Amino acid sequence: MSFLLRMKPVFKEKVWGGNALEKEFGYPIPSENTGECWGISGHENGESIIEEGPYAGKTLRALWEEKPGLFGGGSGEFPLLVKFIDAAQDLSVQVHPDDDYARKKEGYAYGKTECWYIVSARPEAELVLGHHARSREELTRMAQSGRWDELFRRVPVKKGDFIYVPSGTVHAIGAGIVLLEVQQSSDITYRFYDYDRPDSDGSLRELHIEDSIACSMVPHEDRTPDKREWAEEDAKVEELIDSEFFSIRNITLDGKTVLRKRAPYQLITVLRGEGTAHNEKETHTFRQGDHFVVTEGTSPLHLEGNMQYIVAEPGEKA
Numbered sequence: 001m002s003f004l005l006r007m008k009p010v011f012k013e014k015v016w017g018g019n020a021l022e023k024e025f026g027y028p029i030p031s032e033n034t035g036e037c038w039g040i041s042g043h044e045n046g047e048s049i050i051e052e053g054p055y056a057g058k059t060l061r062a063l064w065e066e067k068p069g070l071f072g073g074g075s076g077e078f079p080l081l082v083k084f085i086d087a088a089q090d091l092s093v094q095v096h097p098d099d100d101y102a103r104k105k106e107g108y109a110y111g112k113t114e115c116w117y118i119v120s121a122r123p124e125a126e127l128v129l130g131h132h133a134r135s136r137e138e139l140t141r142m143a144q145s146g147r148w149d150e151l152f153r154r155v156p157v158k159k160g161d162f163i164y165v166p167s168g169t170v171h172a173i174g175a176g177i178v179l180l181e182v183q184q185s186s187d188i189t190y191r192f193y194d195y196d197r198p199d200s201d202g203s204l205r206e207l208h209i210e211d212s213i214a215c216s217m218v219p220h221e222d223r224t225p226d227k228r229e230w231a232e233e234d235a236k237v238e239e240l241i242d243s244e245f246f247s248i249r250n251i252t253l254d255g256k257t258v259l260r261k262r263a264p265y266q267l268i269t270v271l272r273g274e275g276t277a278h279n280e281k282e283t284h285t286f287r288q289g290d291h292f293v294v295t296e297g298t299s300p301l302h303l304e305g306n307m308q309y310i311v312a313e314p315g316e317k318a
Contacts, residue, residue, distance in 0.1 A: 003301065004277060004284050005055065007291040010046040012036035015199055018088025020178050024119065025084070025289030036085055039291035040267045042078025045187045048291070060293065070295040072264025077109050079318035080246055081185040082267050082291060084119070087173040092194040092205070093128050093152060095212045096186070098167040105211070106188055111167045113245045114183035117310060118161040119271060122176035128152045129163065130220030131170045140213055148193050153220065162240045162250075164224040168217035180269060182312045184245055190215060233257040244317040252308045259294065259301040263313035266294040275305015
């Protein structure tokens with residue numbers, strides 16, 4: 001049984017995308033308007049394929065269904081999705097539903113709580129994160145009258161920032177930002193506002209004002225927790241969040257360490273550098289931009305190298 005599953009990324013072209021994913025990670029992007037790289041995904045809209053080992057050629061979605069023991073006996077949909085986003089232009093202002101709203105309105109198991117690690121950002125880069133309305137009635141009035149500049153709350157960001165975006169958060173990624181997103185495995189997005197911007201065919205993209213208002217957190221509340229930091233052998237560990245949906249650790253390694261698991265399986269993305277992972281059976285090499293799933297029941301995984309990587313684990317609601 002392979003202890004580490006290397007994923008083949010899935011790329012998504014977007015009206016707001018660019019070519020930063022090729023520049024940052026050397027990916028073979030399909031065009032100069034590539035907005036997303038779905039690095040680890042069991043979602044039907046972009047299924048990751050396992051690149052090597054005994055399960056090579058299988059999708060993560062199929063393996064989750066056929067070999068649940070690899071993931072500690074998981075059922076239903078694979079719960080998490082890891083992606084890179086290249087915002088060459090501003091993304092639409094949007095809201096994602098919680099699990100209850102997604103089930104009732106869309107018939108899907110998961111809403112979408114997500115989080116962002118900023119990989120790079122130009123000096124003036126900013127996000128829309130929240131709004132200034134004090135009540136749902138005020139939110140409705142401001143939206144209906146198009147008072148967008150008054151309504152949306154803008155915050156600057158820089159490389160290395162971490163932002164938690166629970167379902168119901170009004171948000172938009174601004175131009176000039178590349179980030180890693182870890183989210184519930186959902187592709188449900190309600191567009192609140194899109195700058196009257198045409199799609200690739202020249203038509204305006206669909207908005208979902210009613211659903212956006214219904215799903216929005218009112219009033220807005222920032223919920224990004226304080227980081228915790230500690231050392232593990234030659235690794236510096238930052239716990240970015242430990243939530244009901246996922247836990248995220250940012251690890252910087254210069255030497256050797258052991259990968260510590262707190263869940264049946266882990267999702268790993270290498271942000272920079274290179275290294276190796278091995279146990280008594282196998283050795284794998286990896287570099288910037290690689291994505292892996294570490295499965296259940298494996299012996300301790302020893303890592304060596306000079307690199308930064310993000311480890312995501314499912315929470316109790318995953």
